[in-house]
Amino acid sequence: MTEQVDVVVIGLGVGGEEVAGKLAEAGLSVVGVEAGLVGGECPYWGCVPTKMMIRASGIIGETRRAAAIAGEASIRPDWSLVSQRIRAEATDSWNDKVAVDRFEGKGGRFVRGRARITGRGQVAIEDQVFSARGGIVVATGTVPAVPPISGLAGTPYWTNREAVATEQPPQSLVVLGGGAIGLELAQVFARFGTEVTVVEAARHLLPAEEPEAGETVRTVLADEGVAIHVGATATGVSHDAAGFAVTLDDGTTLIAERLLVATGRRPELHGLGLEEYGVDVDAPVLDVDERLRAAEGLWAIGDVTGHGAFTHVAMYQAGIAVRDILGQDGPAASYHAVPRVTFTDPEVGSVGLTEAQARDAGLTVRVGSSQTSSSARGWIHKSGNEGLVKLIEDTGRGVLVGATAVGPHGGEVLGALAVAVHARVPVRELRQMIYAYPTFHRGIEDALRDLQGPDV
Ligand SMILES: Cc1cc2nc3c(=O)[nH]c(=O)nc-3n(C[C@H](O)[C@H](O)[C@H](O)COP(=O)(O)OP(=O)(O)OC[C@H]3O[C@@H](n4cnc5c(N)ncnc54)[C@H](O)[C@@H]3O)c2cc1C
Numbered sequence: 044m045t046e047q048v049d050v051v052v053i054g055l056g057v058g059g060e061e062v063a064g065k066l067a068e069a070g071l072s073v074v075g076v077e078a079g080l081v082g083g084e085c086p087y088w089g090c091v092p093t094k095m096m097i098r099a100s101g102i103i104g105e106t107r108r109a110a111a112i113a114g115e116a117s118i119r120p121d122w123s124l125v126s127q128r129i130r131a132e133a134t135d136s137w138n139d140k141v142a143v144d145r146f147e148g149k150g151g152r153f154v155r156g157r158a159r160i161t162g163r164g165q166v167a168i169e170d171q172v173f174s175a176r177g178g179i180v181v182a183t184g185t186v187p188a189v190p191p192i193s194g195l196a197g198t199p200y201w202t203n204r205e206a207v208a209t210e211q212p213p214q215s216l217v218v219l220g221g222g223a224i225g226l227e228l229a230q231v232f233a234r235f236g237t238e239v240t241v242v243e244a245a246r247h248l249l250p251a252e253e254p255e256a257g258e259t260v261r262t263v264l265a266d267e268g269v270a271i272h273v274g275a276t277a278t279g280v281s282h283d284a285a286g287f288a289v290t291l292d293d294g295t296t297l298i299a300e301r302l303l304v305a306t307g308r309r310p311e312l313h314g315l316g317l318e319e320y321g322v323d324v325d326a327p328v329l330d331v332d333e334r335l336r337a338a339e340g341l342w343a344i345g346d347v348t349g350h351g352a353f354t355h356v357a358m359y360q361a362g363i364a365v366r367d368i369l370g371q372d373g374p375a376a377s378y379h380a381v382p383r384v385t386f387t388d389p390e391v392g393s394v395g396l397t398e399a400q401a402r403d404a405g406l407t408v409r410v411g412s413s414q415t416s417s418s419a420r421g422w423i424h425k426s427g428n429e430g431l432v433k434l435i436e437d438t439g440r441g442v443l444v445g446a447t448a449v450g451p452h453g454g455e456v457l458g459a460l461a462v463a464v465h466a467r468v469p470v471r472e473l474r475q476m477i478y479a480y481p482t483f484h485r486g487i488e489d490a491l492r493d494l495q496g497p498d499v
């Protein structure tokens with residue numbers, strides 16, 4: 044028996060849950076299908092629990108900075124507080140009943156299982172089949188991209204999921220990948236007493252960011268005792284009762300109790316039945332237009348679309364897809380000012396293009412930067428004041444096309460920069476603004492002064 048409905052949403056992570064809930068509230072008959080937990084990666088294994096871990100490790104970091112400023116302080120890190128908080132407050136011990144009830148309370152119909160498109164407008168979950176006259180929304184997210192390193196497959200390596208669920212920090216940990224996941228978790232575990240080694244294949248940590256950002260984080264992590272290998276490739280992994288041995292291309296062998304693989308994430312397009320819509324399932328991402336349409340009657344949102352694997356991008360796209368499905372007007376998707384924050388200490392906030400990306404795009408750029416430690420607030424802050432602001436101006440238009448804020452509250456300083464890049468505020472306007480004294484965001488004014496050359 045095939046049931047007729049308006050829309051089927053495949054995957055109820057942050058993006059799919061938002062679309063399905065909003066469409067149900069608008070009065071459509073909506074089926075939401077989820078193979079795992081409603082809410083997806085962010086609340087159960089991603090943003091929320093990792094930021095709880097970071098909140099705790101941040102207190103440890105600040106306590107260790109106290110001596111030079113406020114007096115001797117000591118702290119005995121207790122992981123059980125973090126582990127219990129993740130279970131009690133973030134994940135309900137990985138139970139999504141509240142989220143399922145919330146969706147059903149909006150009038151949605153929930154189906155647990157793995158969905159597959161079996162024809163245009165048709166979705167099957169085992170022997171349940173739905174015909175969606177209004178269309179299908181794919182919001183299936185990503186899975187960890189595990190590199191094909193000899194010996195790795197079949198070992199009990201961690202991804203973010205095991206790292207979040209662990210009830211005690213390991214004695215020692217090798218982190219493969221110096222991106223957002225790798226560095227956030229490396230600093231957390233190091234501050235809780237784990238001996239951590241990071242292995243990053245690129246020349247800098249956080250290679251998607253400005254090199255200065257990665258270098259600043261590298262210095263701070265190294266000072267905190269994290270061993271860092273950049274430009275290093277793992278050539279082999281083995282595991283026995285004693286733990287992991289990871290061999291690098293320079294012959295070094297790293298020994299650790301645990302191995303965290305944090306080498307990126309990728310959409311899984313196979314097995315969804317997307318061929319029914321002529322989609323190339325070997326492509327790296329599910330391509331969508333500015334209305335989030337992947338084909339006639341098929342929408343896709345969130346990480347699967349490859350426009351930035353962030354909760355705020357999934358939510359932003361959800362809003363546009365909902366409007367389009369409901370036939371409402373509104374602005375099309377634009378990605379010229381996607382903000383992103385890596386919540387290390389110091390935080391790395393950035394928006395838009397890096398200097399290299401702007402030059403590669405053929406823009407004529409001016410670059411200005413300032414060091415947090417040279418600002419009044421950074422000097423007052425003292426320990427833990429490593430950071431910078433870097434601005435990328437397109438001189439042709441006299442606007443910022445990219446910016447980075449590294450430092451204490453770098454992700455909050457980013458707010459002002461995101462407005463400037465998003466709204467294309469002229470640089471000459473930014474220079475006439477008044478910046479409150481003594482804030483970290485006054486570093487923006489210093490960096491504007493550093494932009495060399497005449498104003499347009
Ligand atoms: C450790 C970590 C930390 C992060 N921290 C941040 C952060 O601080 N800030 C931020 O903005 N982002 C962060 N992210 C990224 C954020 O979690 C993702 O961008 C977000 O979850 C994407 O939402 P989504 O709905 O696209 O996909 P997901 O949340 O991945 O949800 C997709 C859902 O689809 C389901 N699914 C897949 N295939 C099927 C199928 N065939 N049938 C039914 N269901 C299916 C999956 O089970 C899953 O629940 C972090 C990610 C990780 C891993």
Ligand SMILES: NC(=O)c1ccc[n+]([C@@H]2O[C@H](COP(=O)([O-])OP(=O)(O)OC[C@H]3O[C@@H](n4cnc5c(N)ncnc54)[C@H](O)[C@@H]3O)[C@@H](O)[C@H]2O)c1
Nearest residue numbers: 190220221222223224225243244305306307308352384385
């Ligand atoms: N604060 C946040 O917003 C936040 C936090 C965590 C994750 N995320 C999202 O999740 C996504 C995935 O995170 P991630 O850290 O896994 O990916 P990432 O792409 O940010 O970083 C992966 C890193 O691994 C390196 N790498 C790849 N293969 C390697 C190998 N074989 N050996 C050594 N290094 C290797 C890459 O050069 C890169 O630096 C991020 O891109 C981000 O969008 C966001």
